[in-house]
Amino acid sequence: MHKKSIELLNKAIAEEMTALQQYIYFHFHCDDQDLDILSTIFRQNAIQEMIHVERFAERILFLKGEVEMKASQDVQKITDPEEMLKMATKLEEDAIILYNKFANECAQHGDSVTKQLFESVIAEEERHYDDFDKESENIQTYGKEYLALQSMERAKKRGIPRPTTPVE
Ligand SMILES: [Fe+2]
Numbered sequence: 343m344h345k346k347s348i349e350l351l352n353k354a355i356a357e358e359m360t361a362l363q364q365y366i367y368f369h370f371h372c373d374d375q376d377l378d379i380l381s382t383i384f385r386q387n388a389i390q391e392m393i394h395v396e397r398f399a400e401r402i403l404f405l406k407g408e409v410e411m412k413a414s415q416d417v418q419k420i421t422d423p424e425e426m427l428k429m430a431t432k433l434e435e436d437a438i439i440l441y442n443k444f445a446n447e448c449a450q451h452g453d454s455v456t457k458q459l460f461e462s463v464i465a466e467e468e469r470h471y472d473d474f475d476k477e478s479e480n481i482q483t484y485g486k487e488y489l490a491l492q493s494m495e496r497a498k499k500r501g502i503p504r505p506t507t508p509v510e
């Protein structure tokens with residue numbers, strides 16, 4: 343049933359796997375650079391991409407297809423925050439274009455449930471795009487100081503004395 347939909351859903355999973363792996367990679371590098379805001383955004387969005395994989399996979403199984411868990415590309419070893427955001431916005435932009443195309447294809451072959459699934463995921467990808475785009479704008483507006491401030495917040499937290507265990 344709906345062989346074409348299964349093919350499109352597997353292509354979408356490959357894109358999600360790429361974004362998921364890339365965002366987790368960005369997350370731990372931002373964390374390593376003490377960039378708390380960026381690190382959290384990448385982590386949260388990676389989790390959402392994982393949920394997209396799950397939603398697409400559930401639909402494939404419902405259609406009696408096989409789930410291919412392969413990323414469309416390898417992780418790119420980008421560690422500069424501005425470059426990370428550039429890549430992330432591009433990934434989201436590409437996903438939005440692709441899923442719109444897939445939704446139309448599903449409509450053409452009469453699979454309205456998969457079409458709606460793509461449409462609901464597009465709405466979330468648009469929010470991801472917005473998250474990344476806002477962060478890019480902040481860096482452009484405030485310059486490197488925006489990133490330096492995040493590191494300073496972390497440093498401040500490190501400076502707070504921790505409660506000590508009472509010695510008996
Ligand atoms: Fe996604």
Ligand SMILES: [Fe+2]
Pocket residue numbers: 361387391434437466467470471
């Ligand atoms: Fe996304």
